[in-house]
Amino acid sequence: MPDWTPGSPELTARWALDPAVDYLNHGSFGATPRVVLARQAELRAQMEAEPVEFLARRLPERLDLVRARVADFVGADAAGLVFVPNATHGVDAALGAIDWSSGDEVVHADHGYNAVKKAILRLGHRHSVTMVAAEVPFPIQDPQQVVDAFDLAIGPRTRLVVIDHVTSATALIFPVTELVALCRARGVTVLVDGAHAPGLLPLDIGAIGADFYTGNLHKWVCAPKGAALFWVGPAWRDRIHARVVSHGYELGLRAEFEWAGTFDPTAWLSVPAALDHLDELGVSTLREKNHALVQEGRARLAHALGVSLPHPDEARWYGPMAAVAVPWATGADAPGLTARLFQEYRIEVPFTAYDHRCFVRISGQAYNRPAQYERLAELLKSWR
Numbered sequence: 001m002p003d004w005t006p007g008s009p010e011l012t013a014r015w016a017l018d019p020a021v022d023y024l025n026h027g028s029f030g031a032t033p034r035v036v037l038a039r040q041a042e043l044r045a046q047m048e049a050e051p052v053e054f055l056a057r058r059l060p061e062r063l064d065l066v067r068a069r070v071a072d073f074v075g076a077d078a079a080g081l082v083f084v085p086n087a088t089h090g091v092d093a094a095l096g097a098i099d100w101s102s103g104d105e106v107v108h109a110d111h112g113y114n115a116v117k118k119a120i121l122r123l124g125h126r127h128s129v130t131m132v133a134a135e136v137p138f139p140i141q142d143p144q145q146v147v148d149a150f151d152l153a154i155g156p157r158t159r160l161v162v163i164d165h166v167t168s169a170t171a172l173i174f175p176v177t178e179l180v181a182l183c184r185a186r187g188v189t190v191l192v193d194g195a196h197a198p199g200l201l202p203l204d205i206g207a208i209g210a211d212f213y214t215g216n217l218h219k220w221v222c223a224p225k226g227a228a229l230f231w232v233g234p235a236w237r238d239r240i241h242a243r244v245v246s247h248g249y250e251l252g253l254r255a256e257f258e259w260a261g262t263f264d265p266t267a268w269l270s271v272p273a274a275l276d277h278l279d280e281l282g283v284s285t286l287r288e289k290n291h292a293l294v295q296e297g298r299a300r301l302a303h304a305l306g307v308s309l310p311h312p313d314e315a316r317w318y319g320p321m322a323a324v325a326v327p328w329a330t331g332a333d334a335p336g337l338t339a340r341l342f343q344e345y346r347i348e349v350p351f352t353a354y355d356h357r358c359f360v361r362i363s364g365q366a367y368n369r370p371a372q373y374e375r376l377a378e379l380l381k382s383w384r
Helices: 034-049 051-074 087-096 114-127 144-153 176-186 253-258 271-281 283-305 331-345 370-383
Strands: 081-084 105-109 130-134 158-164 189-193 212-216 228-232 321-330 351-354 357-363
Touching (some): 158 176, 321 331, 321 351, 331 370, 357 370
Parallel strands (some): 105 158, 158 189
């Protein structure tokens, strides 16, 4: 086991991040360890040495081996799991699987990811589908408030509910099992957008019971960019299609989703190296340590900004990401504040917008140090 002092030289050296930057934004795009990048480089060399052998002959078998490993990691049956470039591809495929009628509704939390809202907006333009917001309060004290917000939003015209497993703007962990059970009781199809969840949380996709689940592997699993999963429930596997049509059309999930023309599959094939790296660090230890970093960091930020914490200090609410309100800014200020911190102070951290309010969202990864959160807190205190 490595030296588990947060931000120790041994841990920091595992990543290729610029040491001149305080990188507190693992949640946006992840960061890939050197050993995983090296494995991807090996795979690319193999591909370029004999592209036909690599892509046309051996790729399906190699992907099946990766699929079995990933399915075990996330608690899903391999028959319903395919690889996609990112979670957004899974969302769009799920939206395309439903036969929409004018006046249908999609329920999505007001905390939900903007790209997903844009995809639902496109449904509205094409099919006169309406998005209905589940208004989840923030600050929040009880998970039942999340369930109640969705229950209120679901109506007789609801065809689909989209649930964020971990919200982007506010970094909340939603009670997805309870929410999916609610949707089942109301007879509504449900998609879980787990963009942040693989690696961040222990997952059991099968036990969650959604119709669709999509999640990124490039974030908290630390695989290369372009690695994500999309799981399709048994009832939908003969009805769903990839949004890009190629030779695999109507030949089953794997053929449709994993061969949409020539591409570089080495991000997918590098996922086992990323999982090996997690195993070496100890995934449970990693989650615990990263949560502790963010727990301390958000407390420092709240004190510096003079605000209360937005939810109880329990692991069920947040993991290695947390958001704290910036009381003197609005949501419109968020992009400028993000840019200023990086340009003037070389701190990479996102300011997010929700309900016209501004939040600073920190992440914690093994390469981070408590001093980085202290520096951020002192800077924001001076901006008050």
